[in-house]
Amino acid sequence: MIDGRPLIHMTPPQGWINDPNGLYYNQLEQKYHMYYQYNPNDTVWDTPLYWGHATSDNLLTWDHHGVAISPDEDDHGIFSGSIVVDKNNTSGYFDDSIDPENRIVALYTLFGDNEKQTQEVAFSNDGGYTFEKYNKNPVIDVNSTQFRDPKVIWHEETQKWVMLLVKSQEYKVQTYVSDNLLDWEFGSNFTKEGYLGFQYECPGLFKTKIENPKEGCVDEKWVLVMAINPGSPIGGSINEYFVGDFDGVTFTPDDHATRFVDTGKDFYAFQAFDNTEDGRIIGVAWASNWQYAQRVPDDLGYRGSMSLVREYTLRYDYTNPETEQLLLVQRPVLDDQYLDVADELAVEAVDLNKTSNLKTNFDSENIGLLDFNITFTLTNNSLTFAEITNFDIKILSSIGDESIKIGFDGKVGEFYINRHTSHVFQRENNFFTERWSNYVEPLTRDTDNNKVYQVYGIVDKNILEVYFNNGAFTSTNTFFFERGIPANIEVTTDVDNSFVEINKLSIRKLGLA
């Protein structure tokens, strides 16, 4: 029996998951905590909806701890929210016997009577395994059914807790401010910014470093993230971000352009972890899309997975020959000490053409987790326009001749992803779009001014994450082979003359160490 469950992407033991919640690092037990929207009773979203709970040492494999927070009524839901570590006991809830690192406060939206959405608090004395609800909930109630998703952070400069949440259908990310996590005062509206879609959801805010700061300028900036669903420009769900400044109450964007965190179909409700030891910003998203999340195959007894956890920084990058932008850069958190490289195909300085035969021949045991990293140069000066075509990186199924592919078309100068398979779900679902494309400016130019690109991709059973130009652009997409799971990768083109020189290519078969 082929095990189709992803190896290093978090999936629930059974049932339904959506948004990640309450992400934080417990510095005492040295474990990462992930909570998530959870329906353990079926593989669709429904009430009662819980906070499911998992922990990890390595951000790759997760131990499950069942339900962390439950609604009091069967038609209620513990909707999305966040966790902070109340080390200085600002809430006054914790007694001195509780280690400061275990003073966990969860803030979430109660989806309650008449679908009213109010903000509630729950406390944990044991590092987030069991919770007690505040006896004076709700802490914020504006008599609304569209008021949700509190993400709370500590703002060092003003020594205040800051909550971001949405008045979703008013297109408002609101801030509230508090000294004690219990009494909240309205702060500001960040409204009608970026791509609006149907509504805003799941906001977040973090400060992160700029990898290549300008001389004499700041070396970190604030990033506001939020989610749009439905109504994404590529259908359904998508996340966007803004770079700017934050004074403890109001976020001021550097500009009003729309920039998407990930332009794939399956990256939603992104949230950053709180309380990481070195202050680095890491985060994770739900790897699905509300357009079809409740219809994807559930033959393994669950629906929904998370993306890989990624590290987030900022970097000035050119998005065309004349303009550089300060872009949110993402790198998967893949600590080599936890991964086993079972096999690898590695080449350098190869002129790609139809006889290059760059195809792995990996052993058929323990398959399903593969990655590739390719840097290539367009050397098409010697070719006529008609001769320039495309090349593909194909991810081949272990059974039959099914594959999905990531490719580059030299004429158009753009990347594409094609996740077409024969699986009946993909053939019949009207929203599971199978082709994606994105313009990516060259990473650099070589001494002959030829364009150079870099692409990293990782496929884990049925989820493909692609990172372009060292993470300046990413695309995350799930797929469902009709049979089999990813077993090999092939880099192929159908032209005699090469328009592509592969500077460096590595394809690895991975496992858990």
Ligand code: KTE
């Ligand atoms: C799906 O998009 C619809 O019914 C909901 O609005 C989903 O909302 C509830 O899921 C989100 C959050 O805003 C809620 O807190 C959570 C986003 O499960 O996925």
